[in-house]
Amino acid sequence: MDISSLAPGVQHFLGQAAYCELGEFESLARAVATAPNLAVKEGLSAAAGRALSKHHGLITEIRRRGHEPATEMAPFVAGLDEFRQKTSGANWHELLLSCYLAGGLLDDFFIRLSDGLPRDIGPRVAQLLGEDSGTDVLVHELQTAIENDVALGSRLAMWGRRLVGDTLLVARSAMPAADPGTDRGDGAEARIEPVFTELIAAHTRRMDGLGLTA
Amino acid sequence: MDISSLAPGVQHFLGQAAYCELGEFESLARAVATAPNLAVKEGLSAAAGRALSKHHGLITEIRRRGHEPATEMAPFVAGLDEFRQKTSGANWHELLLSCYLAGGLLDDFFIRLSDGLPRDIGPRVAQLLGEDSGTDVLVHELQTAIENDVALGSRLAMWGRRLVGDTLLVARSAMPAADPGTDRGDGAEARIEPVFTELIAAHTRRMDGLGLTA
Numbered sequence: 001m002d003i004s005s006l007a008p009g010v011q012h013f014l015g016q017a018a019y020c021e022l023g024e025f026e027s028l029a030r031a032v033a034t035a036p037n038l039a040v041k042e043g044l045s046a047a048a049g050r051a052l053s054k055h056h057g058l059i060t061e062i063r064r065r066g067h068e069p070a071t072e073m074a075p076f077v078a079g080l081d082e083f084r085q086k087t088s089g090a091n092w093h094e095l096l097l098s099c100y101l102a103g104g105l106l107d108d109f110f111i112r113l114s115d116g117l118p119r120d121i122g123p124r125v126a127q128l129l130g131e132d133s134g135t136d137v138l139v140h141e142l143q144t145a146i147e148n149d150v151a152l153g154s155r156l157a158m159w160g161r162r163l164v165g166d167t168l169l170v171a172r173s174a175m176p177a178a179d180p181g182t183d184r185g186d187g188a189e190a191r192i193e194p195v196f197t198e199l200i201a202a203h204t205r206r207m208d209g210l211g212l213t214a
Numbered sequence: 215m216d217i218s219s220l221a222p223g224v225q226h227f228l229g230q231a232a233y234c235e236l237g238e239f240e241s242l243a244r245a246v247a248t249a250p251n252l253a254v255k256e257g258l259s260a261a262a263g264r265a266l267s268k269h270h271g272l273i274t275e276i277r278r279r280g281h282e283p284a285t286e287m288a289p290f291v292a293g294l295d296e297f298r299q300k301t302s303g304a305n306w307h308e309l310l311l312s313c314y315l316a317g318g319l320l321d322d323f324f325i326r327l328s329d330g331l332p333r334d335i336g337p338r339v340a341q342l343l344g345e346d347s348g349t350d351v352l353v354h355e356l357q358t359a360i361e362n363d364v365a366l367g368s369r370l371a372m373w374g375r376r377l378v379g380d381t382l383l384v385a386r387s388a389m390p391a392a393d394p395g396t397d398r399g400d401g402a403e404a405r406i407e408p409v410f411t412e413l414i415a416a417h418t419r420r421m422d423g424l425g426l427t428a
Contacts, residue, residue, distance in 0.1 A: 022255070022256075022259060025243075025246075025259065026243070026246060026247050029239075029240070029243035029244075029246070029247070029262070030243075030247070032239075032240060032243070033240050033243070033244070037284070038283075038284040038287055038288055038291060039282075039283075039284035041236070042236075042273065042283050042284055042287075045236060045239065045266060045269065045270075046270065048243070048266070049263070049266045049267070049270065052259060052262070052263045052266070053263070055259065056259075056260065056263065059256065068253075069252075069253075069256050070251070070252040070253035070256055073252055073256075074252055077252060
């Protein structure tokens with residue numbers, strides 16, 4: 001059982017994944033700007049650079065195929081901007097948690113989905129998205145804050161649970177063929193379910209690693 | 215006549231230049247977040263990536279010498295944050311102009327100053343800072359806006375004239391030996407003046423290129 005048969009066309013995939021990484025970059029850049037100290041700012045700037053470099057890698061693939069990045073990303077702007085806005089958090093720690101959890105889940109998801117892309121691009125994209133995200137600094141900051149503040153920990157646990165729902169909706173929108181109204185929609189649920197279960201399990205491990213209950 | 219004899223110690227230079235590039239990155243990242251369309255956002259994200267990569271190149275040099283980036287940058291935070299805040303502009307076009315003019319002037323300046331660094335590092339730093347900044351997109355956006363809006367053009371011309379003063383003060387603060395109270399301060403003015411004249415000439419060319427009167 002896998003979702004590769006539900007992968008969208010290459011253009012759709014690249015445009016959506018590229019705009020996703022740009023959004024991740026923007027969120028991390030905001031976290032850089034509001035970081036409480038220089039060491040953390042420095043670490044976050046490296047993570048922002050990683051997201052940006054994934055974004056530019058995808059842009060390069062779009063150009064290589066003779067298309068305009070802005071045109072390819074355009075269909076995903078409204079939905080992803082709304083997602084980004086809803087998940088931007090009420091404070092710096094919530095923003096950090098969003099970057100870590102949503103960024104991680106979407107990278108995992110797009111890597112799985114890339115199995116369904118043509119062989120001249122799928123593996124290259126999977127490798128690009130699988131590169132280290134430099135998020136150790138986010139984990140360390142969140143762990144420390146959660147250890148030192150029980151109330152913050154429970155607010156972040158709630159925030160993490162809310163994030164996963166919104167993030168899975170983005171993942172779902174990346175599989176237009178899974179729409180029940182389409183030809184391939186039949187049986188799509190059965191193929192999607194185990195993959196989503198796996199994505200949620202990885203999400204839960206991230207939450208556990210921070211000391212949060214998923 | 216040159217300013218190489220006024221170059222600060224390597225640590226001072228690297229810390230200040232690194233934090234300068236981080237600030238340039240943060241300003242460009244803000245411009246990305248508020249870009250009016252996707253093509254511009256995309257172009258600006260590349261420019262932000264260039265500033266970030268210069269920053270990380272300098273950080274690598276700091277680490278290579280066995281020092282902590284955060285410690286080395288710390289002395290420059292207050293001054294440069296104030297500079298960044300004063301030059302952030304009242305709107306997107308002013309922010310863009312700041313990124314282009316201040317970023318360009320400071321890169322030019324630090325390249326000149328790097329002549330005074332030891333030979334195992336000066337040329338490498340000069341090469342790093344001299345890399346393409348990806349600012350074509352800023353120039354294009356500003357040119358177009360200025361051509362289409364005379365009033366905006368005169369406000370930006372004023373903003374550009376104000377920027378140069380603040381930016382030259384940052385450059386000056388990078389040469390502690392030029393302080394009249396120090397040993398090497400004698401005759402420093404005579405060495406600094408031609409270099410500043412040159413920096414201002416390059417600034418004026420950038421203004422001209424945009425259609426602004428310096």
